Amino acid sequence: MREKHLLFSRNYLDKLVSGEKRATIRVRCPNLKPGDRALVHCGGRVVGEVEIVAVYKKKLRDITVDEALLDGFTSLQELRIQLKKHYPRINEDTRLCIIVFKWIHVYKDAIRDVDISWPYGVSFQEVAVKALQSLELDDYEKNVLELVAKTGSIRRAAYALGGLDQRFIVRDVLRRAARLLEEKGLLQKINANNEGKS
Numbered sequence: 001m002r003e004k005h006l007l008f009s010r011n012y013l014d015k016l017v018s019g020e021k022r023a024t025i026r027v028r029c030p031n032l033k034p035g036d037r038a039l040v041h042c043g044g045r046v047v048g049e050v051e052i053v054a055v056y057k058k059k060l061r062d063i064t065v066d067e068a069l070l071d072g073f074t075s076l077q078e079l080r081i082q083l084k085k086h087y088p089r090i091n092e093d094t095r096l097c098i099i100v101f102k103w104i105h106v107y108k109d110a111i112r113d114v115d116i117s118w119p120y121g122v123s124f125q126e127v128a129v130k131a132l133q134s135l136e137l138d139d140y141e142k143n144v145l146e147l148v149a150k151t152g153s154i155r156r157a158a159y160a161l162g163g164l165d166q167r168f169i170v171r172d173v174l175r176r177a178a179r180l181l182e183e184k185g186l187l188q189k190i191n192a193n194n195e196g197k198s
Helices: 010-018 065-070 076-086 113-117 124-134 140-153 152-161 163-181
Strands: 005-008 023-026 036-042 045-059 096-111
Touching: 005 010, 005 163, 010 036, 010 045, 023 065, 036 113, 065 076, 124 140, 124 163, 140 163, 152 163
Parallel strands: 005 036
Antiparallel strands: 023 096, 036 045, 045 096
């Protein structure tokens, strides 16, 4: 089964692991549904695993104080300020996705993102370059991989695509490219224990 992921800015780490932040409000809904389990990434580390309790949409104007508190903010106004920082183009009619979660396990020692999801001995940038040279890709995949090849960073490629919430798309394209390169014998996992975690 494919692993699911929830990505957060490192600014939210303390609120996440303390349980103060039990929801996230985003412009785009990640591929998550109630009952799913997801690894929580924060500041380049995987800090634990959550279960998704609810996923639903609301216009910005309809977000409540309770939802702001669930998201770890002290007021609706504080939430709105942060949402507009993350998504400068949103307005009162923007439909937002609310994801509510509960912790299954907070890791005592956070795990580096790459140790859990990147079992190859080469960088993301090297995989992007090799994929562009060796694979048949659609235009969207080419665009994503060209951004990774140019910037050398998933984060910078995501910003170029429209924002930090695009990281999961960049990761998905990179993982698919890596699997295809591996199938062609052009890339190899460095640790057999990582099988199935890519």
